[in-house]
Amino acid sequence: MAPVENHLIELLPRKDRLRLLAVCEPVELVLAEVLCEPGKPTRHVYFPVDSFISLVALVEGSPGVEVGMVGREGMLGAQLALGVVTAPLHAVVQGGGASWRIGTPAFRLELARSLPLQRGMNRYLYVLMAQQAASAACLRFHQTTERLARWLLMSQDRAHSDHFHVTHEFLAYMLGMRRVGITAAANALQRGGLIEYHRGDVTVLDRSGLEAATCSCYATDRQTYAQLLH
Template sequence: MPNHLLEALPPEDRARLLARCERVPLAAAQVLYEPGDVIAHVHFPTTAFVSLVSTADGHDGLQAGMVGNEGALGYELSLNAQHAPLRTLVQGAGLAWRLSAQSFEQELAESAALRRVLHRYVCVLLAEFARSGLCHRFHQIEQRLARWLLTTQDCAHSAQLALTHEALGRMLGVRRVGITHAAMALHTRSLIDYRRGVITITDRQGLENAACDCYRANRRSYSDLIGQG
């Protein structure tokens, strides 16, 4: 499965970058970076997907975003930032292309297309992070759960999602009882099935209708920016 940011590069630039990459497995629950860590590698996920978690004051944290094969981890290096601002926690095991920070900097110097794609991707993430704050403040838990399930399905490329209550808690920033009520509401509407820690999306269109507009707005942002030449 390709990484869409790499696919957006001209063939010559993409081939040169991939020649410097290695294909690595990412394990579920693996932490790539904690806030403040020096970024040693850039990852372009292909089949893995990773939660971006905001942490403060020793709390478990709140999921601010998710990165699958549409994005990259370590993108901060494209802005000359050397330290990770968020915890990067592997949510779904899989593969990624990995590039050392030094090689990435060389690629940035050689490829204007890579710089352009990464800068646009940062703009997409900034918009998503801004919407995430508003979403947690103003939208109902059921709407937010529908949004995150859709986002997770997009990253996992599967209707069956292995999601624990802890993971759902990070997504929604609510306690277990709130997650249970929201999941039951979606189940009652025959949008999802939930058994033994596995959520199955049974009505994708219905779930999109149940989600807040943040989901559609995020998809529009990505399409508008990353698809440009």
């Protein structure tokens, strides 16, 4: 396991943090691995370290659309803080790597005995709600290039690298649109010198330029998180 911890775990007082880690196990998440399905019981809670997870709303007759993303800043299974075991969304590994994993019964027991963990989960639930609301609005009102820039920035933040891998097919799936639209948007960002994209390998060349190319949703997401979880 990498030495860097998950931010939600780091925010806990030392006593609560050590007690939570005592019931965690380190795991390696694999790209495209499905961690939970909507309507099914949540078997494990995940606190990513250097991996990240896409939260996808499934729609009948379509592959669905991404409505949230979880990396080192968050966790998968936050609905357990509401006493709900059923998973609300399809969760798939977008970036492989290290994560902490806890069985649902052990996590619920720890949640019941740790007030700081309860507070952290409640605040993180609000962050998720805000992120998902922003994603819905972004899908409806913002241009493809802006949305792609936002998605790339969010992925870069969670990959902790200027370089990561993603295919056109996966991008079209995550952004809920046709591949041809993704190709046009990616080409526009490349022509602007903001990214380099070749056979699924993305390199962010100009971070500030990419931030200027995205919509306001990206900055709003970051501000909400910073205000509540610091």
